Amino acid sequence: MLEIKNLHARIAEDGTEIIRGLNLTVKAGEVAAIMGPNGSGKSTLSYILSGREDYEVTEGEILLNGENILELDPAERAAKGVFLAFQYPVEIPGVATMQFLKVAMNEQRKARGEAELTTPDFLRRVKEVAADLKINMDMLKRPLNVGFSGGEKKRAEILQMALLEPQLCILDETDSGLDIDALKIVADGVNALKSPDRATIVITHYQRLLDYIVPDTVHVLYKGQIIRTGDKDLALELEANGYADVIGQAA
Amino acid sequence: MNMQTTTRLTTAEAALVEAFGAQVGDLPGNGAVIGTRDRLLDDLKKSGLPTRRIESWHYTDLKNLFREVPEANGSAGVSAVAPLIAGSSVLTVLQGEADAKVHAEGFSVSAYKDALSDGSAVKGLTALDKDDAIGRINGSFVRDGFSLSVPAGADLADPIEIQALHAGGQIHTRFPAVFGAGAKATIIERHRAETDAAALVSSISDIALEDGAEVTWILLQQQGAADTHLGQIRVSLGKDAKLRLYVINAGGKLVRQELRIEVEGEGADLTLRGVNLLGGDTHTDVTLVLGHNVPHTTSTETIRNVLFDRASGVFQGMIKVAPDAQKTDAKMACNTLLMSDDADFSVKPELEIFADDVICGHGATVSDIDRNHLFYLMARGVPENKARAMLVNAFVAEIAEELEDEKLVAPLEELISDWLDKHA
Numbered sequence: 001m002l003e004i005k006n007l008h009a010r011i012a013e014d015g016t017e018i019i020r021g022l023n024l025t026v027k028a029g030e031v032a033a034i035m036g037p038n039g040s041g042k043s044t045l046s047y048i049l050s051g052r053e054d055y056e057v058t059e060g061e062i063l064l065n066g067e068n069i070l071e072l073d074p075a076e077r078a079a080k081g082v083f084l085a086f087q088y089p090v091e092i093p094g095v096a097t098m099q100f101l102k103v104a105m106n107e108q109r110k111a112r113g114e115a116e117l118t119t120p121d122f123l124r125r126v127k128e129v130a131a132d133l134k135i136n137m138d139m140l141k142r143p144l145n146v147g148f149s150g151g152e153k154k155r156a157e158i159l160q161m162a163l164l165e166p167q168l169c170i171l172d173e174t175d176s177g178l179d180i181d182a183l184k185i186v187a188d189g190v191n192a193l194k195s196p197d198r199a200t201i202v203i204t205h206y207q208r209l210l211d212y213i214v215p216d217t218v219h220v221l222y223k224g225q226i227i228r229t230g231d232k233d234l235a236l237e238l239e240a241n242g243y244a245d246v247i248g249q250a251a
Numbered sequence: 252m253n254m255q256t257t258t259r260l261t262t263a264e265a266a267l268v269e270a271f272g273a274q275v276g277d278l279p280g281n282g283a284v285i286g287t288r289d290r291l292l293d294d295l296k297k298s299g300l301p302t303r304r305i306e307s308w309h310y311t312d313l314k315n316l317f318r319e320v321p322e323a324n325g326s327a328g329v330s331a332v333a334p335l336i337a338g339s340s341v342l343t344v345l346q347g348e349a350d351a352k353v354h355a356e357g358f359s360v361s362a363y364k365d366a367l368s369d370g371s372a373v374k375g376l377t378a379l380d381k382d383d384a385i386g387r388i389n390g391s392f393v394r395d396g397f398s399l400s401v402p403a404g405a406d407l408a409d410p411i412e413i414q415a416l417h418a419g420g421q422i423h424t425r426f427p428a429v430f431g432a433g434a435k436a437t438i439i440e441r442h443r444a445e446t447d448a449a450a451l452v453s454s455i456s457d458i459a460l461e462d463g464a465e466v467t468w469i470l471l472q473q474q475g476a477a478d479t480h481l482g483q484i485r486v487s488l489g490k491d492a493k494l495r496l497y498v499i500n501a502g503g504k505l506v507r508q509e510l511r512i513e514v515e516g517e518g519a520d521l522t523l524r525g526v527n528l529l530g531g532d533t534h535t536d537v538t539l540v541l542g543h544n545v546p547h548t549t550s551t552e553t554i555r556n557v558l559f560d561r562a563s564g565v566f567q568g569m570i571k572v573a574p575d576a577q578k579t580d581a582k583m584a585c586n587t588l589l590m591s592d593d594a595d596f597s598v599k600p601e602l603e604i605f606a607d608d609v610i611c612g613h614g615a616t617v618s619d620i621d622r623n624h625l626f627y628l629m630a631r632g633v634p635e636n637k638a639r640a641m642l643v644n645a646f647v648a649e650i651a652e653e654l655e656d657e658k659l660v661a662p663l664e665e666l667i668s669d670w671l672d673k674h675a
């Protein structure tokens with residue numbers, strides 16, 4: 001599903017290289033966890049996957065289902081099935097949440113040549129998914145993310161993910177800011193989306209989330225490279241010993 | 252040495268003088284009114300249209316910008332349109348003449364022409380100061396409009412819509428409105444061109460809120476691409492009166508909208524919101540002079556501007572706090588979204604504070620669309636142009652949303668998004 005080959009990328013503005021020869025393959029149906037110390041480039045990688053202009057890819061390629069997506073803008077990538085649940089979802093005053101959801105769903109459908117949703121169908125979908133995620137419909141009457149608590153924002157991200165049914169889900173620290181019950185609800189939401197033709201990348205610092213969303217593979221990202229890949233036991237090992245050993249072995 | 256100087260009039264100034272000569276014979280008004288008209292025109296002739304050398308007109312050099320006076324009579328055949336909000340009481344002014352067939356429920360209304368004819372209008376026909384070109388032009392030429400009165404204690408369920416429509420020509424209207432103690436009402440003042448024919452419009456609304464009155468007044472300026480709109484809103488607020496004044500400019504070639512507001516009663520509150528949607532080769536000027544004249548009064552002023560093409564705009568916001576107006580709380584903000592490198596917007600805030608125990612502040616920002624916002628929307632599949640449009644719309648729609656009442660919010664949002672659809 002996703003193949004990242006020898007990816008080098010830098011900050012467009014000042015040329016600082018953040019991703020330095022990164023290789024990663026995630027197969028359809030797979031849940032891949034990415035862990036790594038603060039500042040190692042995890043969020044940057046997620047932004048580059050979704051096409052943020054602030055970063056410049058200088059070398060390597062990103063293939064989604066065999067197609068190089070580097071030339072596509074974020075909206076085109078979204079239509080191809082890339083979804084990023086942000087570490088810090090932005091508040092957008094003046095944009096009504098429901099209207100935004102409808103536009104996003106229908107624009108993706110249009111881009112894929114599918115029929116647009118009717119309003120009743122759209123509402124039914126949103127209500128269903130919101131109920132699963134225990135999101136109050138009143139919250140969705142507010143402007144996008146405005147005044148949502150930290151946990152509500154994360155839940156709203158998963159709501160969008162469920163509605164947009166992406167192929168590649170990237171969750172950037174979706175567990176941060178969630179209370180214990182919310183973590184369970186969100187994890188259930190993510191698990192419900194698991195399917196043989198969908199891949200998921202879970203970026204996290206904590207085993208706690210991986211107890212609920214059990215990864216098939218675990219990758220350690222350090223200074224812009226994947227320095228170690230293992231199975232779910234690698235996460236347990238990191239939880240117990242920290243990154244020092246893994247970094248030491250890679251050096 | 253004493254020298255006789257004859258000021259040379261510009262083409263437009265000469266045309267105004269000539270138009271007055273041609274029209275004065277049939278302009279409504281008793282002797283006192285005609286005398287006042289003569290005097291106002293004479294002052295206008297002597298001082299000429301204001302130039303940038305006059306401080307309050309620095310950003311809008313009317314003498315230079317206003318070049319041509321259109322023919323007095325535009326085309327006939329303009330007819331009333333559906334009100335912005337269904338169920339409104341509609342007061343129609345077509346080509347500057349009030350339509351006498353008015354159905355007024357819960358308030359009283361009469362043609363302003365009557366007040367000119369019987370002379371009761373004379374005390375309002377003044378220029379506010381020596382630089383008040385709009386007061387002079389309107390006072391000289393005004394033909395009609397409506398005088399409104401909402402009785403004390405009335406609570407009008409439906410809005411009153413003043414609908415001033417034209418198809419070019421010279422249009423000079425006036426709308427005095429008095430809201431009695433405790434009265435509650437919503438007024439939509441809508442100025443709209445129905446054709447492309449050039450118009451010169453001047454219009455003054457005199458709004459008086461007596462003690463405890465609560466009024467929402469929404470001015471919608473949607474003149475044509477060849478039109479000059481010279482507007483003035485004069486406001487006085489009594490004790491505990493609350494005015495929400497919305498000024499929305501979404502048209503015109505040369506627009507000056509003056510807001511002269513006097514807060515005269517303790518406990519009074521003003522909420523001023525402005526939206527300027529500017530495109531093409533146009534110039535729009537919103538000039539506020541707000542006097543907090545007594546203690547314990549509050550106001551907030553928020554102006555949002557979106558500019559495309561080669562549009563230019565200016566907001567001048569002067570807040571004066573009188574020496575004994577302690578505990579005044581006034582906050583002014585002006586935010587501009589520049590969507591074109593050739594557009595520009597100037598902001599000139601001025602605080603003249605003579606009391607010491609007050610909170611007064613102002614802030615201004617000029618920005619492009621927030622890239623984080625744009626990325627977020629696009630990352631969810633919204634194509635770039637659509638995402639930009641959503642964000643521009645959001646920037647101004649926020650102002651409409653503050654009205655809270657969906658009946659008002661929805662049509663304003665629609666007006667804004669229609670304008671943006673046409674210009675973005």
Ligand SMILES: Nc1ncnc2c1ncn2[C@@H]1O[C@H](COP(=O)(O)OP(=O)(O)OP(=O)(O)O)[C@@H](O)[C@H]1O
Nearest residue numbers: 011018036037038039040041042043044045054087
């Ligand atoms: N747009 C940017 N401008 C400047 N520095 C940036 C930018 N984007 C990323 N960086 C820097 O690149 C490095 C990697 O940042 P990134 O956010 O990807 O780390 P992370 O692995 O997600 O960390 P965390 O675990 O704290 O979320 C950091 O040093 C960060 O400061």
Ligand SMILES: [Mg+2]
Nearest residue numbers: 042043044087
């Ligand atoms: Mg991060």
